[in-house]
Amino acid sequence: MPTVRDRVAQTAAKLMLEPIFEADFAPNAYGYRPKRSALDAVREVRAAIRHGESRVVDADLSSYFDAIPHGPLLRSVARRISDGHVLRLLKAWRKFDLEERLGARIINYADDLVIVCRGQPEHALRWLRVIVERLGLSLNERKTRVCDARRESFDFLGHTFGPRVDPWFGETYVGAAPSKKQIRRCKPSVRSLLRPYNRAPLPEVVAAVNRTLEGWANYFCVDATYAAYRARDHYARFRLRWYLVRRYQAPGRGARRFDWRYIYETLGLVVLLKRRTVTRSSAMP
Numbered sequence: 001m002p003t004v005r006d007r008v009a010q011t012a013a014k015l016m017l018e019p020i021f022e023a024d025f026a027p028n029a030y031g032y033r034p035k036r037s038a039l040d041a042v043r044e045v046r047a048a049i050r051h052g053e054s055r056v057v058d059a060d061l062s063s064y065f066d067a068i069p070h071g072p073l074l075r076s077v078a079r080r081i082s083d084g085h086v087l088r089l090l091k092a093w094r095k096f097d098l099e100e101r102l103g104a105r106i107i108n109y110a111d112d113l114v115i116v117c118r119g120q121p122e123h124a125l126r127w128l129r130v131i132v133e134r135l136g137l138s139l140n141e142r143k144t145r146v147c148d149a150r151r152e153s154f155d156f157l158g159h160t161f162g163p164r165v166d167p168w169f170g171e172t173y174v175g176a177a178p179s180k181k182q183i184r185r186c187k188p189s190v191r192s193l194l195r196p197y198n199r200a201p202l203p204e205v206v207a208a209v210n211r212t213l214e215g216w217a218n219y220f221c222v223d224a225t226y227a228a229y230r231a232r233d234h235y236a237r238f239r240l241r242w243y244l245v246r247r248y249q250a251p252g253r254g255a256r257r258f259d260w261r262y263i264y265e266t267l268g269l270v271v272l273l274k275r276r277t278v279t280r281s282s283a284m285p
Contacts, residue, residue, distance in 0.1 A: 026106070028041075028044060028105055028106060028107045028108070029106075029108055029109075030044075030107075030108065030109045031108065031109040031110030031111075031112075032110060038109045038157045038158075038219075039219060039221075039222070041107055041108070041109045041112075041156075041157060042156065042157050042159050042176060042222055043222060044107050045107050045114060045116065045156055045161060045176075046161065046175065046176050046222060046223065048105065048107070048116040049116065049149045049150075049161060049174050050174065052118055053104075053105070053116040053117055053118055054116075054118075054148055054149045054150045054174065055116070055117050055118060055119060055120075055121040055146070055147075055148055055149075056114055056115065056116055056117075056121065056146070056147050056148070056149050056154055056161075057104075057114060057115035057117075057121050057124050057125045057128065057144070057145075057146055058114055058143075058144065058145050058146075058147060058154040058155075058156070059113050059114065059115065059125075059128060059139060059144045060139065060140040060143035060144050061111050061113075061132070061137055061138070061139060061140065103117050103118050103119060103120070104116065104117030104120070104121070104124040105117070109157055112156065112157055114154070114156050115128065121146045122146060125144070125146055149161055149162055149163075149174055150163060150174055151163060155179050155181075158178065158179055158181075158182040158219070158220070159176040159177065159178060159179060159182075159220070159222065160176065160177050160178070160179045160180070161174070161175070161176050162174065162175075164177065164223075167226055167227075175222075175223035176222045176223045177222075177223060177225065177227070177228060178220040178225070178228040182220065183228050183231060183232075186212070186213075186216045186232060186235075187235060189212045189216075190209055190212055190213070190235065190236055190239055191239060193205065193208050193209050193212065194209065194239045194240060194242070194243035195243075196243065196246040196247065198243075199247075202247075202267065203267075203268075205243075206240070206267045206268060206269055209236060209240065209269065209270075210268070210269065210270040213232060213236055213270050213272060214270060214272075214275075216232070217229065217232070217272050217275065226273070229272035229273050230272075230273060232272050233271055233272050233273055236269060236270075237260075237263055237269065240258075240263060240267070240269060241253070241254050241255070241258045241263065242254075244257075244258045245258070
């Protein structure tokens, strides 16, 4: 476990190294960079697809953090720091060749990446295999695929991108929504807060549930959120009512004693649908 001294040394190293390598990174690399987030990468993928870069290489690196070739990586760092030249740590990606010759762009957050392009995704995938091999890594071929986002769906950073139907107008458009896996993942967090043995003051319990729901919704706020927010609201209301019935030994299911008004107005359970903002994608031709 890192000591305080280790943390201080790591912070000092970060402050020294970050500006040096920050100047070298491509603008569409988002992982662990100042003033950039995974949600920024999600928005760029959505914008790229909207503007016609709908052919996608959905890539998956095999055990990336376990397979990083530390020797070559540290030698690259040493060259960049010692000689003062503009040595790009990510030169192997050859961004210029990829964009100019193939009309494609890599958008990544750490080891999560997709390649978006207007055409020739197969060529981009062959290029990616060569570069990944040169870096001493490997693609998970079972999970790596080429798709057309205007007709098929793919997952990236917890979001599912692909064709969607506007629930109000019935139009089909390309957008993003929380993936099914991420929708399910929120349930255990809410459930753990509403265990019968949780005897904390009721306002504190509800406040903790609200923080969990709002934290989830702060990230999943792009495009098609209506169905996901409605599902989260329903589940939170159901679990809170179940918790109240057991906490107060109420008969039945508590639907009358702990009705909507009590749950939302008296206790103040958050309603995600009320804070939902809709950013509709342009309709598909």
